[in-house]
Amino acid sequence: MIAKVIVDIATSELDKIFDYKIGYSGAVRGSRVIVPFGRFKTEGFVIETSEISEFPDDKLKSIIRVIDEVPALTEENLALAEYIHKKYHSSMASVLRLFLPSEMRTGKVRKKTANYVSLAEDIAVESMLSSIRKGADKQVAVIKYLQKNGKTKASILNETFSASSVTALKNKGYLVVTEEQILRTPYKNLDNQGGRVLLTNEQKSAVESVILSDKPTLIKGVTGSGKTEVYLQLIEKTILSGKTAIMLVPEISLTPQTFSRLRSRFGDKCAILHSGLSAGEKFDEWWRLRSNEATIAIGARSAIFAPLENLGIIIIDEEHDQSYESETSPRYVTEEIALMRAKLSGAKLVLGSATPKVESYLKAKNGEYNLAVMNERVNGKPLPEIVIADMREEVKRGNISPFSLALKAELQKTLESGNQAIIFLNRRGYSQKVICRECGYVAKCLNCDVSLNYHKADDVLKCHYCGSQYHMLTACPECGSVSINYSGTGTQKVVTELNELFPNAKILRMDNDTTQNKEGHFKILKEFGEKKADILVGTQMVAKGHDFPSVTLVGILDADMSLYFSDYRSGERTFQLVTQVAGRSGRAGAQGKVVLQTYSPKNPTLTASVNYDYESFYNREVAVRKASYFPPFSHVVRIMVESEDESLAISTLKQAFEKAKQVQENYHSSFIYFDRMKSPVKRIKNKFRYQILCRIKDDYARIEDEFYSIANGLTSKKVLCYVEVNPSTMN
Numbered sequence: 001m002i003a004k005v006i007v008d009i010a011t012s013e014l015d016k017i018f019d020y021k022i023g024y025s026g027a028v029r030g031s032r033v034i035v036p037f038g039r040f041k042t043e044g045f046v047i048e049t050s051e052i053s054e055f056p057d058d059k060l061k062s063i064i065r066v067i068d069e070v071p072a073l074t075e076e077n078l079a080l081a082e083y084i085h086k087k088y089h090s091s092m093a094s095v096l097r098l099f100l101p102s103e104m105r106t107g108k109v110r111k112k113t114a115n116y117v118s119l120a121e122d123i124a125v126e127s128m129l130s131s132i133r134k135g136a137d138k139q140v141a142v143i144k145y146l147q148k149n150g151k152t153k154a155s156i157l158n159e160t161f162s163a164s165s166v167t168a169l170k171n172k173g174y175l176v177v178t179e180e181q182i183l184r185t186p187y188k189n190l191d192n193q194g195g196r197v198l199l200t201n202e203q204k205s206a207v208e209s210v211i212l213s214d215k216p217t218l219i220k221g222v223t224g225s226g227k228t229e230v231y232l233q234l235i236e237k238t239i240l241s242g243k244t245a246i247m248l249v250p251e252i253s254l255t256p257q258t259f260s261r262l263r264s265r266f267g268d269k270c271a272i273l274h275s276g277l278s279a280g281e282k283f284d285e286w287w288r289l290r291s292n293e294a295t296i297a298i299g300a301r302s303a304i305f306a307p308l309e310n311l312g313i314i315i316i317d318e319e320h321d322q323s324y325e326s327e328t329s330p331r332y333v334t335e336e337i338a339l340m341r342a343k344l345s346g347a348k349l350v351l352g353s354a355t356p357k358v359e360s361y362l363k364a365k366n367g368e369y370n371l372a373v374m375n376e377r378v379n380g381k382p383l384p385e386i387v388i389a390d391m392r393e394e395v396k397r398g399n400i401s402p403f404s405l406a407l408k409a410e411l412q413k414t415l416e417s418g419n420q421a422i423i424f425l426n427r428r429g430y431s432q433k434v435i436c437r438e439c440g441y442v443a444k445c446l447n448c449d450v451s452l453n454y455h456k457a458d459d460v461l462k463c464h465y466c467g468s469q470y471h472m473l474t475a476c477p478e479c480g481s482v483s484i485n486y487s488g489t490g491t492q493k494v495v496t497e498l499n500e501l502f503p504n505a506k507i508l509r510m511d512n513d514t515t516q517n518k519e520g521h522f523k524i525l526k527e528f529g530e531k532k533a534d535i536l537v538g539t540q541m542v543a544k545g546h547d548f549p550s551v552t553l554v555g556i557l558d559a560d561m562s563l564y565f566s567d568y569r570s571g572e573r574t575f576q577l578v579t580q581v582a583g584r585s586g587r588a589g590a591q592g593k594v595v596l597q598t599y600s601p602k603n604p605t606l607t608a609s610v611n612y613d614y615e616s617f618y619n620r621e622v623a624v625r626k627a628s629y630f631p632p633f634s635h636v637v638r639i640m641v642e643s644e645d646e647s648l649a650i651s652t653l654k655q656a657f658e659k660a661k662q663v664q665e666n667y668h669s670s671f672i673y674f675d676r677m678k679s680p681v682k683r684i685k686n687k688f689r690y691q692i693l694c695r696i697k698d699d700y701a702r703i704e705d706e707f708y709s710i711a712n713g714l715t716s717k718k719v720l721c722y723v724e725v726n727p728s729t730m731n
Helices: 075-088 092-097 125-131 137-149 154-160 163-171 201-212 227-240 252-269 279-290 301-305 334-345 358-365 391-396 405-416 491-501 520-529 570-582 604-610 614-628 646-666 700-714
Strands: 002-007 018-021 032-037 040-050 113-119 175-181 217-221 244-248 270-273 296-299 311-317 348-353 370-374 385-390 420-424 433-436 453-455 460-462 469-471 484-487 507-510 535-538 551-556 593-598 635-643 671-684 687-696 720-725
Touching: 002 032, 002 092, 018 032, 040 092, 075 092, 075 334, 113 137, 113 154, 125 137, 137 154, 137 163, 154 163, 163 175, 201 217, 201 227, 201 348, 201 370, 217 227, 217 358, 227 244, 227 252, 227 311, 227 348, 244 301, 252 270, 252 296, 252 520, 270 279, 296 301, 301 334, 311 334, 334 348, 358 370, 358 614, 385 391, 385 405, 385 604, 405 420, 405 491, 405 551, 405 593, 491 507, 491 535, 507 520, 551 570, 570 593, 570 604, 570 614, 593 604, 604 614, 635 646, 635 700, 646 671, 646 687, 646 700, 687 700, 700 720
Parallel strands: 217 348, 217 370, 244 296, 244 311, 270 296, 311 348, 385 593, 420 535, 420 551, 507 535, 551 593
Antiparallel strands: 002 018, 002 040, 032 040, 113 175, 433 484, 453 460, 460 469, 635 687, 635 720, 671 687
16 A cells, blocks of 8 residues: 655755655654654655555655554544645645644654552452561552542542552552543633523524524624624534534633633533643643534634534634734634635634635625624623714824823723722833934844834843844943933833833733733633733724623723725724724623724714724725725735845845736736835845735636736745735735
8 A cells, every 4th residue: 555645844846755665663644743854854655545556565664653642633634734824825735834743743752651659449348457577567558548538649649648658559459550641631720601691582593593504604793792702602512413613703802801701601621722731731621622622713813724524613703803814824813714614524613803804705696695683782782882072182282192081081080989900002012112312323233124112121122023032222332312201102111101001900901911821811811800900001902802701991092093004904903903992891780981092083984983884884894995995805816025134135035026917918808907116124034035026807717816926936945935915914
């Protein structure tokens, strides 16, 4: 028998199938194997077996061994991998890696086991005790301990009594020692949240709509309408039918909260998958799913590759979130993967959001998706009132603080009433820029074409693109002046100013700087949820899905920040962000309030946000995009070129442009726009970045395939060339 193997080396030169003899290894389709490759050994994936090979038998090497007892990849995994390989033109090795925890691939993590000791069942305890010689008190104590407590870890017995006593009893045949796996369980101390609740009529209707439809379903439900309970009911019905389920959330910070609700309902049938877990936790949770010990996978976008069989439902919560788009190779879109996986498995696909993507809502309007609408909050309360604070007027009054008079007043009321507030600013650090007042010098990263942000807590300058840190300036390196100024406001500065305004308030900050480890999000959210803090200041991670009953006020600082980005989705992102963060207020008994600070109070996007008028926003946005041929009425495609050598990046761009221009000429009527230029951020992580930018209205698949071929053909060790379709950010 012959095994067709993809070696786990993700280069275009080795993106092919290699034949190996199976011999006595027992390799089957989906197995991970160790194979000889050149002068070395490497891991590989068996994607097919065959009786014959086109190569002479004496030229074929044999598989050394099979790594796992059970094939790591299922039939569905392999079919899905083939789809991703063809659609995104990524090497098969890099695609197959998506289906496994990275540490598992490199053999750096294995099952954790321990020896357990129990009393032999075929010997009476009285006989054991009567046979122990006088003076061997510890042996007697071990027997009595095991009689009372049952099976116990050997290390505990050795430490409590003595290893020699345990060994002596074992030699007499009184003890049985077994090796058992120890599961490394994430979030062991997580409190289970919430039991079953009676569904509202809208929730019942949404559940029935999903069950009865043979199309993907978009659930458009306002914040607080109980979408999560709808998901739980759908998962429960799926599990009762003998099938499995995947639920995706956009942020790691949401995973523990959602996981606790799932675990309270389904117990150990849930497993969690995301990048914030330890290597051991990832390994154990992945194998619980693969072995069918767990039948529900919950996690961020990578959980779409969970090794479940007999899949019955896939749920993507907050489907509008851009974190569902991968920005590294393979550059996949989670919704596209989910659609194919649902098709392969016959599973239902559910997308949920209070502010769906324009593309998703258009599909629902056109009948491509089933639509379920939930317009009422489960508590029966209206959505929180949004009050606009015109920051132009604040400046005229001489108020140069980050907080409007209206927000200060509302914060005072909230604290006096014993309720909580969330302050949202989508910029971390203390200040956005550090500028010399004398010569205008701006501190910039040495590796990226961006200004550095000042982080006062650590007294350092940080690059938010590559993570580099620099000492804070004591004088301008250009002119020597000590007149250094801070420009812009970040979350650290907001906390500092809030502490000055409300010295008795307990304030927490939640951004990338305070949530570096796995427990970072969980600890902050737990503390705030237990009312051990009065105000939570944070970036967009506080906007998504959190449910804090005592939050009655949300302050949105600098609402214009995302409104004027050079991105066709800037209006959509602003509407989504404002609506989502506003929805954190008034989710329980008391009426919520939102103060939205802006310099553009008449902007139509903000006007629609204030009124929670998604239909008005959507109708205007669709009309603009249709008239100007922006997605979903076209595809934005860019060929990116990156290299540490700028001259090489430019020469590669020229080659790519000449080849792409030929494609453009062949499909001239399909192109609305076609040009080459520097990337908006010219350099990131010491790599110069240039791009070819296109908008295409027809023949997407053919043109994109040709662009992928151009990019793959120009990529080398010194230059990276790749394609992005409708990229989540144009930076």
